[in-house]
Amino acid sequence: MNRKKIVILGAGYGGMITTVKLQKMLGTNDAEITLVNKHDYHYQTTWLHENAAGTLHHDRTRIKIADVVNLNRVNLVQDTVVAIEQDEKKIKLENGELTYDYLVVSLGFEAAxxxxxxxxxxxxxxxxxxxxxxxxxxxxxxxxxxxxxxxxxxxxxxxxxxxxxxxxxxxxxxxxxxxxxxxxxxxxxxxxxxxxxxxxxxxxxxxxxxxxxxxxxxxxxxxxxxxxxxxxxxxxxxxxxxxxxxxxxxxxxxxxxxxxxGVRGNSLVEEAGFESARGRITVGEDLRAPGYDDVFIIGDCALVMNKETGRPYPPTAQIAMQEAEVTAHNLKTLVQGGDKLEAFKPDLKxxxxxxxxxxxxxxxxxxxxxxxxxxxxxxxxxxxxxxxxxxxxxxxxxxxxxxxxx
Ligand SMILES: Cc1cc2nc3c(=O)[nH]c(=O)nc-3n(C[C@H](O)[C@H](O)[C@H](O)COP(=O)(O)OP(=O)(O)OC[C@H]3O[C@@H](n4cnc5c(N)ncnc54)[C@H](O)[C@@H]3O)c2cc1C
The missing domain is CATH 3.50.50.100 (FAD/NAD(P)-binding domain)
Structure with a gap:
């Protein structure tokens, strides 16, 4: 049995929605799913200003990953990503190394x-x-x-x-x-x-x-x-x-x-050698990095152009989640041997x-x-x-x- 290895980097909006969708969409024999995150919790970035002011306790903002992800189905690796070596399909972590067949980069933003x-x-x-x-x-x-x-x-x-x-x-x-x-x-x-x-x-x-x-x-x-x-x-x-x-x-x-x-995409993306502007990669319609058919980039690390305005969509949780849904769907297609991938169309609410x-x-x-x-x-x-x-x-x-x- 040749189970594909899917590795998802970052348990933010993009990474979490990709993971919970995939755990439902794929059977155990289809793929091995690994989620890598610095902490054993996911936090809602959109609430952090309340934690920073002290009007909301930070425990309201963080959610244990194990409370929403089925750990019988998904390997949770609590570690820090230090490098993405896309030519060797390898992820270097502070405490180890992972290899992948398909990668989802959802490592979020940094201050610019x-x-x-x-x-x-x-x-x-x-x-x-x-x-x-x-x-x-x-x-x-x-x-x-x-x-x-x-x-x-x-x-x-x-x-x-x-x-x-x-x-x-x-x-x-x-x-x-x-x-x-x-x-x-x-x-x-x-x-x-x-x-x-x-x-x-x-x-x-x-x-x-x-x-x-x-x-x-x-x-x-x-x-x-x-x-x-x-x-x-x-x-x-x-x-x-x-x-x-x-x-x-x-x-x-x-x-x-x-x-x-000001925010920019995670600098690991730039360091990995993907072509990017301030850590954000202009992805293809199917959300893959140009030239890398096995790498999906979503959330604040991705740049999607709005063809009507000629400007990129601003990085938001709303877009990260919608991208995650399309990515999960496209990964399912790929691991099941298909090649017709869905195009991402933002539905701004x-x-x-x-x-x-x-x-x-x-x-x-x-x-x-x-x-x-x-x-x-x-x-x-x-x-x-x-x-x-x-x-x-x-x-x-x-x-x-x-x-x-x-
Ligand atoms: C205060 C504030 C308010 C906002 N309000 C809104 C709003 O109202 N509506 C809206 O749509 N958007 C809002 N945004 C923007 C939104 O939060 C981001 O666009 C969204 O979080 C991007 O999601 P993401 O999945 O790309 O990354 P994130 O949600 O930032 O997640 C990234 C994850 O990667 C992990 N990670 C990072 N580096 C590493 C590493 N090296 N190794 C392992 N793990 C790593 C982090 O721990 C984190 O879990 C707001 C942002 C802020 C800061």
């Missing part, structure tokens, strides 16, 4: 720092469970320090968020709920704390609907957020940031700098950004705008729908979001 001096060393990024926990604890520690210092030290209380795109705005939305709690906890007057959102584009949520942008800014400003739009982050140091608008520079003291302004407790905005169903509570409800539906898809009713009841005011 655009060469800004000091950013890598002094700013935090919301990238995984542990980096989110670090941000939460770091900010709380600085609040705890504040009243124990002899001198006034505003850098302990100023929070600078770089980027007012989706992630930056969602994080700032959580901070406006968390900061008053921290102030109460550590005897700090709320007016001493600044939440400053720096964005190079002339608006927040660049590319989004204007009415929704206005709603977002009005709401967040009413909660004390200072927007610095059309402003470039030039430098980050241990004690603050240097920003520039219209040629005028300003220093903002801060030991709480969170960079949420819209996007909804949360703005903290009881607030959100979004566009769904081909253009319907949502504000406030209707957007909050839609966001919960999207989050809960994913849990249902991944692990059925049991997972939904365990991890779902049902309180529309939190």
């Amino acid at each position: 720092t655009f060469g800004i001096p000091g950013l890598l060393e002094h700013a935090f990024t919301i990238g995984n469970i542990n980096s989110a926990r670090l941000i939460r604890q770091h900010i709380e520690y600085n609040f705890a320090r504040y009243n124990n210092e002899k001198e006034e030290r505003p850098e302990l209380l100023n929070i600078v968020v770089g980027g007012a795109g989706f992630t930056g705005i969602e994080y700032v939305g959580e901070l406006v709920n968390k900061v008053p709690e921290l102030c109460k906890e550590y005897d700090i007057p709320r007016e001493k704390v600044r939440i400053i959102n720096v964005e190079a584009a002339p608006t927040c949520l660049p590319g989004f609907d204007e009415e929704l942008i206005e709603y977002t800014m009005n709401y967040l400003e009413s909660k004390g957020v200072e927007f610095k739009l059309g402003t470039m982050l030039k430098q980050v140091s241990a004690d603050g940031v240097l920003v520039e608008k219209d040629g005028v520079q300003e220093e903002i003291p801060s030991q709480n700098v969170v960079w949420a302004a 819209g996007s909804v950004a949360s703005l903290g407790h009881g607030q959100a905005i979004g566009v769904v169903f081909g253009g319907k705008k949502l504000f406030g509570m209707s957007a909050v409800i839609m966001k919960k539906i999207i989050d809960n729908r994913y849990l249902l898809k991944l692990g059925g009713l049991g997972l939904l009841l365990k991890k779902g979001k049902f309180n529309i005011f939190k």
Whole structure:
């Protein structure tokens, strides 16, 4: 019996959906399925801004892989991928090596720092469970320090968020709920704390609907957020940031700098020698890497062009999951000896950004705008729908979001 070896790298949205689909679609005799991930849990990246603010405990965000993947059917290898050697069909891990017949690369994203001096060393990024926990604890520690210092030290209380795109705005939305709690906890007057959102584009949520942008800014400003739009982050140091608008520079003291302004594909993809732009590979219609019929690239490591706009689709969980479904289908075809592969066609259902407790905005169903509570409800539906898809009713009841005011 010649069972094909399918190896899936990364248990994010793309890797998890590929795995749970394949375990249902393929018989034991069809293929040996291996899932490799750094941890024994999957986390919902789309909730990490809440963990980073401290408005949601990280245990709500992580899901034990064994709770949704059938380990009698799938080999789970908890290890870190260090290299993909596609010419030898080999994966180098920190603690071993794997070979494959078919590979799925779903290793997600890394922060793009655009060469800004000091950013890598002094700013935090919301990238995984542990980096989110670090941000939460770091900010709380600085609040705890504040009243124990002899001198006034505003850098302990100023929070600078770089980027007012989706992630930056969602994080700032959580901070406006968390900061008053921290102030109460550590005897700090709320007016001493600044939440400053720096964005190079002339608006927040660049590319989004204007009415929704206005709603977002009005709401967040009413909660004390200072927007610095059309402003470039030039430098980050241990004690603050240097920003520039219209040629005028300003220093903002801060030991709480969170960079949420750019992502790129996992650098392992570049190092493997695939042709990529910022770690993202322009994949074929069937989601295979050009020139490699045995390698599928999905999620934030893949780049799919939108033929209508001539621009790539933005990397989202929504797209990663849809790509995973097509990949599972195509792998089934290949291991069963077929060659007619399905083409990936994104079915964009819209996007909804949360703005903290009881607030959100979004566009769904081909253009319907949502504000406030209707957007909050839609966001919960999207989050809960994913849990249902991944692990059925049991997972939904365990991890779902049902309180529309939190
Ligand atoms: C705060 C935030 C909010 C977001 N909100 C939304 C939203 O509302 N809607 C939306 O559609 N998208 C949203 N996104 C984008 C979305 O989260 C990503 O597009 C999505 O996570 C990509 O899925 P993926 O499967 O490619 O990778 P990921 O979900 O990032 O998973 C990658 C996996 O690979 C593992 N891994 C990485 N490197 C290694 C290694 N070397 N060895 C072993 N394992 C490794 C990681 O541990 C992880 O489990 C948001 C992103 C952020 C950061």
